[in-house]
Amino acid sequence: MNFRRLRHYLLARLVERRPSLYLRLKGLAHHALAADPDFLRIHARLVRAGDCVQRLPERYHLWALARAAAGQPGAWAEAGVYRGGSAELIAAAKPPATPLHLFDTFGGMPAVAAGDGAFRPGDFADTSVAAVRARLAGSAAVEFHPGFFPDTAATPALRATSFQFVHLDLDLYQSTLAGLEFFYPRLLPGGVLISHDYGDATVPGVKGAFDNFLRGRPERVTPLWLTQGLLVRLGDPAASPVG
Numbered sequence: 001m002n003f004r005r006l007r008h009y010l011l012a013r014l015v016e017r018r019p020s021l022y023l024r025l026k027g028l029a030h031h032a033l034a035a036d037p038d039f040l041r042i043h044a045r046l047v048r049a050g051d052c053v054q055r056l057p058e059r060y061h062l063w064a065l066a067r068a069a070a071g072q073p074g075a076w077a078e079a080g081v082y083r084g085g086s087a088e089l090i091a092a093a094k095p096p097a098t099p100l101h102l103f104d105t106f107g108g109m110p111a112v113a114a115g116d117g118a119f120r121p122g123d124f125a126d127t128s129v130a131a132v133r134a135r136l137a138g139s140a141a142v143e144f145h146p147g148f149f150p151d152t153a154a155t156p157a158l159r160a161t162s163f164q165f166v167h168l169d170l171d172l173y174q175s176t177l178a179g180l181e182f183f184y185p186r187l188l189p190g191g192v193l194i195s196h197d198y199g200d201a202t203v204p205g206v207k208g209a210f211d212n213f214l215r216g217r218p219e220r221v222t223p224l225w226l227t228q229g230l231l232v233r234l235g236d237p238a239a240s241p242v243g
């Protein structure tokens, strides 16, 4: 066992066996997650696997938003799955009957543009759709769409789908823009779209895509700790008068 794997193993044991000590060490003893054993369990699994690119605050945002979306109408989706770390977290928060659509090449990054930072075509290739399928085998209603996005979303069934919860983690300008173009018009009022890397200056394509896409639209992005950006789809104010 190399040092990195040993570190992940010991950290996961700490989260599992002594969650209150772990949270004290993190300065989070009084945080809501101290009373959320389901989150701590899945967090420990991700720490042990060592292949989820989300950090603890980002995992918690995904978990909290997904749990808040549970029970609401509409499907869920993730574009940018890699080895299925964040997908495992989202699937654990999902009611069994809610469809979760997963989009990725499952074979590495497609073409990368000059403004996309240090990414290279083929990055994140050490995965496979079979491996992620096996990882999520315990979760119901998970549908895989392997291949180049948005081509993989161009089916009549997906084009007719409404979404309540969408996680984008595509890193690249064109991919993120394609994600916004596909999901935004299909997001239900009050539905959430959260993206990784919105606030990460080394991943400039993500913020660039949001800024360009939202120009002239009423929604704004709320930057979250560490790098995520959150977009909540507004409804038609005329449709539900208050007072």
Ligand SMILES: C[S@@+](CC[C@H](N)C(=O)[O-])C[C@H]1O[C@@H](n2cnc3c(N)ncnc32)[C@H](O)[C@@H]1O
Pocket: 051, 052, 053, 054, 079, 080, 081, 082, 083, 084, 085, 086, 087, 103, 104, 105, 106, 107, 108, 109, 110, 123, 124, 147, 148, 149, 150, 169, 170, 171, 172, 175
């Ligand atoms: C950072 S990884 C996702 C990490 C994962 N969400 C996690 O938390 O572990 C980014 C993924 O986006 C995928 N990707 C980027 N652009 C894509 C596109 N146009 N079509 C399909 N997959 C794409 C890559 O294949 C890669 O697996």
